[in-house]
Each structure stands twice: as structure tokens, then as C-alpha cells.
Amino acid sequence: MSGVTDDLGGKTIVVTGATRGVGRGIARYLAGRGARLVVSARGAEGLATLSTELDELGASYVARTADAADRAANFALVDAAVETFGTVDGIVANAVTSNPPVPVEELTDEDLDVPFDASVKGTVWLMQAAFPVMRAQGHGRIVTFGSNAALNGVPTYSAYSAAKEAIRAITRTAAAEWGRHGITVNAVCPVSVRHHTPGLDDPEALARFERGFAKQPVPRDGRLEEDIAPVVGFLLSDSSAYVTGQTMMADGGRIMLR
Amino acid sequence: MTAQQVRVVAPGASSFAAELTAALEGAPTGDCVVYVCGDVGAAVAGALDALDTDEWDRRAEQVLRDALTALQDAHRVLSAQGGRVVVVAPTVGIPGAPGLVPFVTAVEGVRAMVKSAARQWGAADIAVNAVLVPIELLVPATAGTTAYLPPPALGRPPTVVDVAAAVAAFADPARDGVTGATVVVDGGSVMAP
Numbered sequence: 390m391s392g393v394t395d396d397l398g399g400k401t402i403v404v405t406g407a408t409r410g411v412g413r414g415i416a417r418y419l420a421g422r423g424a425r426l427v428v429s430a431r432g433a434e435g436l437a438t439l440s441t442e443l444d445e446l447g448a449s450y451v452a453r454t455a456d457a458a459d460r461a462a463n464f465a466l467v468d469a470a471v472e473t474f475g476t477v478d479g480i481v482a483n484a485v486t487s488n489p490p491v492p493v494e495e496l497t498d499e500d501l502d503v504p505f506d507a508s509v510k511g512t513v514w515l516m517q518a519a520f521p522v523m524r525a526q527g528h529g530r531i532v533t534f535g536s537n538a539a540l541n542g543v544p545t546y547s548a549y550s551a552a553k554e555a556i557r558a559i560t561r562t563a564a565a566e567w568g569r570h571g572i573t574v575n576a577v578c579p580v581s582v583r584h585h586t587p588g589l590d591d592p593e594a595l596a597r598f599e600r601g602f603a604k605q606p607v608p609r610d611g612r613l614e615e616d617i618a619p620v621v622g623f624l625l626s627d628s629s630a631y632v633t634g635q636t637m638m639a640d641g642g643r644i645m646l647r
Numbered sequence: 648m649t650a651q652q653v654r655v656v657a658p659g660a661s662s663f664a665a666e667l668t669a670a671l672e673g674a675p676t677g678d679c680v681v682y683v684c685g686d687v688g689a690a691v692a693g694a695l696d697a698l699d700t701d702e703w704d705r706r707a708e709q710v711l712r713d714a715l716t717a718l719q720d721a722h723r724v725l726s727a728q729g730g731r732v733v734v735v736a737p738t739v740g741i742p743g744a745p746g747l748v749p750f751v752t753a754v755e756g757v758r759a760m761v762k763s764a765a766r767q768w769g770a771a772d773i774a775v776n777a778v779l780v781p782i783e784l785l786v787p788a789t790a791g792t793t794a795y796l797p798p799p800a801l802g803r804p805p806t807v808v809d810v811a812a813a814v815a816a817f818a819d820p821a822r823d824g825v826t827g828a829t830v831v832v833d834g835g836s837v838m839a840p
Contacts, residue, residue, distance in 0.1 A: 395816060561838045568800025568835045606769025606826045616824030623816045631809035633800055634838035635831050642769055642827035645762045647741070647840055 395626035398423030401474040402625060403466050405457055405515060406484030408435030411534075411579050414613025415481055415621050420448035421614075422622065427470045427477075429455040429462075429484070449474070457484030457511030467518035479530035479625040480519045482512040487552075490545035504552035508534075512556050516563060520572070529572040530625045533560045535636055537578050537644050557636055564634030573633035575624045580640035581611035607641030616641070653679045653818060656720070658713045659686035663785050663807065667735070670811035676818035678730035680721035684757050685737065685785030686710055692746035692792060706749035707756075714757040718764050722773065729772030733817045734761050735810065737782035738837045744782070744792050758829060765827030774826035776817045780810050781833050799834025809834075 402419055406412035407428035416428050420443050428443070428450055430436050436452045443450050451469050455462035470477040486507035488500050512533050523529025535557045539550035557576050564574040602609050611617050620639040623629055638646050653676050657664030660683045667683065689706040714734070721732045739747060740754035758777055765775040783790040784805050799805070813832045816822060831837055 395812075395819075564835045564838065565797070565800045569802045571801070573801070573835075606766045607774075607824050608770055611824060615821075619819075619822045620825060623822065628812035628816050630812065631799075631801060631805055631832050631834050632813060632830060633835035636840075637825070637830060638828050639825060641824050642765050642774075645765070645827040647829055 395623055395628040396422075397622060397626055399425065400478040400625065401425045401427070401470050401476055402479045402481060403427045403429070403470055403477055403515065403519070404481040404483060405429050405455065405466070405511065408432065408439045411581060411613060411617055412481070412483040413439060415483065415618045417442060417446065418614045418618030418622060419625075420446045420450065425474045426450040427453065427466050427473070429453045429466050431456050457486070457508070458506040460510070460514040463511065463514035464518040466515065467522065471522060476526060477519050477522050478528070479532065480515050481532045481621060481625070482515045483534055484508070484511050485534070487549040490549075492545055493547045496548060500548045501551070504549050505555070508552045509555045509559070513559060516574075520567065523572045524567070524570045527571045529570075530629070531563065531572065531574040532621050532624050533557070533574070533576045535576045535578040537580050537638070537640055540578065540644055540646060560636070561634045568633055573624070573629060575629070575633060576636040577617075577620055577624065578636060578638050578640060578644070578646070579611060579617040579620075580643060581613055581617055602641070605641040605643045609641065611639060611641060653681060654724075655681045655683065656717050657683035657685065658717075659688050661685060661687050661786055666807040667811055667814070670807050671815060674811065674815035674818070676731070676815055677820040678725060678728065679733060679818035680717070680725065680730070681733045681735060681814055681818070682714065682717040682721070683735045683785065684710065684714055684754060685735070686713065687786050687788065689753070690737075690747060690750045690782065690786040690789050692789070694746070695748045698749065703749050707753040710750060710753035711756050711760070714760055718760060718775070722768065725773050726771060731818045731820070732764070732773065732775040733814050734758075734775070734777045735785075735814065736777060736779055737785055738779040738831055738833050739782050739793060741779070741837050741839060742796060747789070747792060762827045769826050772823065774817070774823055776826060777829040778810060778813045778817065779829060779831045779833065779837070781805055781836070784810070796836050799836045801834035803834065805832065805834060
């Protein structure tokens with residue numbers, strides 16, 4: 390097919406928030422396809438566990454502790470990619486931090502600051518760190534994360550949702566600014582609840598989720614490596630060279646954004 | 648269909664369909680029907696105030712009927728083992744296009760059909776997705792009708808290979824959790840919403 394493939398072998402990708410949930414699934418997926426990784430998370434313990442998994446997969450990788458809200462820490466991740474692998478082909482700005490859900494009328498400064506510092510600013514800092522390298526080489530792939538909770542509106546998730554929609558706006562803006570350098574910027578809205586939603590040991594909560602999944606076209610929860618990560622993989626690959634400023638749903642058809 | 652086949656269906660389409668077929672040659676896909684919604688006879692500019700019912704039938708209703716037939720045929724050949732349906736259509740349904748009201752209306756209708764089919768057939772392991780491309784790629788005679796859109800952020804015109812790569816991604820069984828989705832392959836011109 391004229392040499393255009395979704396082969397990720399040898400590409401250098403930075404993945405933040407890589408030790409849990411969606412980020413871990415993406416890291417494992419990319420490692421399994423021969424990508425060279427810089428993986429990060431706040432906790433050293435989680436990174437040690439992930440490192441063991443990546444070793445078992447035979448991956449080439451660097452693991453770094455990093456707080457996504459720390460601008461310098463994001464730049465250090467890109468520096469690590471360049472120092473170790475010579476470049477950075479793509480970034481996956483997945484790290485997210487949020488406070489417990491609260492109603493809008495009770496939102497505090499901190500409730501808003503936490504997701505905006507780690508998710509919104511963290512995404513921007515990582516994008517800024519990667520931009521000079523990508524501009525110099527004339528190509529780059531940036532993947533950010535929105536949320537179906539933000540698209541549909543879910544009670545008590547206003548701060549998290551506002552941050553996620555802000556990320557989608559930044560995604561489109563950066564796509565418009567950086568396209569001329571061969572850099573694509575796209576967002577993914579994944580749905581996978583089992584790994585992170587509190588209360589799934591509660592049979593009633595579990596039953597409620599199952600009822601929701603049953604109504605989806607693909608009637609099950611999203612699998613991290615099999616359903617979510619391949620969508621991210623497409624946006625990191627040469628196959629998506631002409632796709633930018635877009636949001637792709639990885640949600641089994643639940644929302645059908647547009 | 649036998650295993651690992653891609654069938655491109657394109658009633659009334661320009662040479663784009665043949666080029667797409669060639670570009671998909673050798674792509675790693677599962678069973679997939681690709682429908683190209685780009686009838687050169689329907690994408691003809693005309694004034695809305697002068698539109699009569701015959702013209703509406705030709706440039707809107709016929710486009711919808713062709714798409715419906717294609718989706719029904721796709722279901723027939725894929726229902727036994729599951730598979731993928733990818734509808735390639737122009738982006739103009741999202742922002743609209745002056746002079747192309749019937750065709751643009753039909754294109755958005757086709758996307759609604761894609762989403763509804765995706766909801767109906769997901770449990771049967773048939774995914775239905777849309778790939779949107781600049782209209783002039785499908786119907787070269789429409790060049791200039793979307794001059795009001797921002798230029799592509801990537802700074803170059805699209806190629807059939809760009810489109811084939813996205814089609815192949817949706818045709819890949821590895822992404823069978825994606826259905827009812829629209830991906831725009833236009834270099835970053837139409838980003839809404």
C-alpha cells in the first residue's frame with residue numbers, strides 16, 4: 390500500500406501516566422509493536438512494576454518518575470528520549486489527576502486547579518517540550534485525551550470534564566499551528582471503567598455499568614490493550630499522516646461524537 | 648466474501664474509487680466493504696431557490712438510496728462472520744457547502760445512516776465507520792466550492808494514499824472496538840466539534 394503502514398517499530402514515544410489503566414495499556418501495546426518508550430508516572434513503585442512488564446516484553450525503554458504538573462519534569466522526559474534514542478517521534482499525554490467528584494455549587498479553587506495543573510498544563514508542557522524536536526525533524530505525532538464524561542456531561546465531574554474539554558480545544562489549536570511542520574495533534578476519548586472506577590466491588594455499581602455496556606453497539610467495557618491502545622497506535626503511526634485536529638472515540642460506539 | 652477481502656463499492660464515483668482500490672492493495676485488513684459516497688452526477692452546484700423536486704430526487708434521494716443499498720449489501724455479505732464497513736464521503740456535510748444543498752444534505756444523511764447501522768450491527772461484530780475527505784478529491788469538478796474553509800493545517804493537498812491509510816486502519820480487525828466513528832482525513836481543515 391505505497392509504503393504507508395501503521396508500523397510502530399523503532400518509533401520513539403513518550404507516554405505519561407503509564408503505570409495504570411489506559412496509560413499502562415498503551416505502553417504495553419506500543420512495546421509489543423517495537424516502539425522505543427519513555428514511560429513516566431509519579432510513583433516509583435508503579436514504574437518498577439511496569440518496568441518488569443516491559444522487560445518481559447523485550448522493550449527498549451526509559452522509565453522516569455515525573456509529576457505531570459511540573460513543567461521541567463515534562464521537558465526532562467523529552468530530553469531523556471533524545472539522549473537515549475536520539476529523537477522523539479510521538480507523545481502520548483495521558484497523565485491525569487483529579488479530586489473526588491463534587492457538585493458544581495461546591496467547587497473550590499483546588500478542585501479546578503488539580504485537573505487543570507496535571508491534565509491541561511501537563512499536556513501543554515509536554516507538547517512544548519516535544520515541539521522543537523518535532524519541528525526540526527519535520528514530523529511528529531501528538532496524542533491527547535478527552536473524555537466521554539466531558540462530552541456528555543456527568544453529574545459531579547465538572548472540574549475533570551472542563552479540563553478534558555480544554556485539552557480538546559488545545560489539541561485543535563496546536564494542530565492548526567503546527568501542521569505546517571508535519572506535526573499532527575489529535576485527541577482520543579477512551580472508555581474503560583473497570584480499571585479505575587471506585588466501587589466496582591459493589592454488585593449494584595457493577596450491574597449498572599454492565600447495563601450501560603449492553604446498550605453500546607460493541608456491548609462490553611473497553612479493553613485497554615485491545616480496544617483503546619490500537620486507536621492511539623493509529624494516531625501515532627504513518628497511517629494517520631493526514632489526520633489532525635480530530636477527536637477519535639474509543640468507546641465501542643457509545644457516543645458517536647459527530 | 649472469503650476471508651481477508653476488501654470490496655470497494657462506488658456508484659457514480661469518479662476515478663477516485665479505482666485509485667483507492669489500488670492504494671488498498673496489500674493492506675492488512677479483514678473482511679471489509681468500502682462504500683464511496685461521491686456521485687459525480689449528484690455533486691453539481693445549483694441555486695437553492697431554483698431547486699425543484701426532480702433535481703432533489705437526483706442529487707439527494709438517489710445518493711441516500713445508493714448508500715442504503717450498499718449498506719444492506721454489506722450486511723448481507725458480512726453477517727455470517729462479521730466484518731467492517733467503511734463509508735468514504737466528503738467533509739462538506741459538516742460545514743455545509745453553498746450551491747450543493749441536496750448533495751450535502753444527503754451526505755449528512757449517509758453519516759446518520761452509518762451511525763444507526765453501527766448501533767444496529769455492533770452486536771453482530773459488524774463495525775461501521777466513516778472517513779471524510781475533501782470533496783474535490785472525490786469529485787474534482789467541485790474544486791473551489793469549499794474555498795471558505797481554512798486551508799489544511801498540514802499545508803498540502805490530500806492524496807488517495809492518505810485516505811487509503813485511514814480506511815485500512817478502520818478495516819483492521821485490531822480496531823474492532825471502534826464503530827459509528829467519523830475520522831476526517833483532510834489535513835486539519837474541518838476540526839469541529
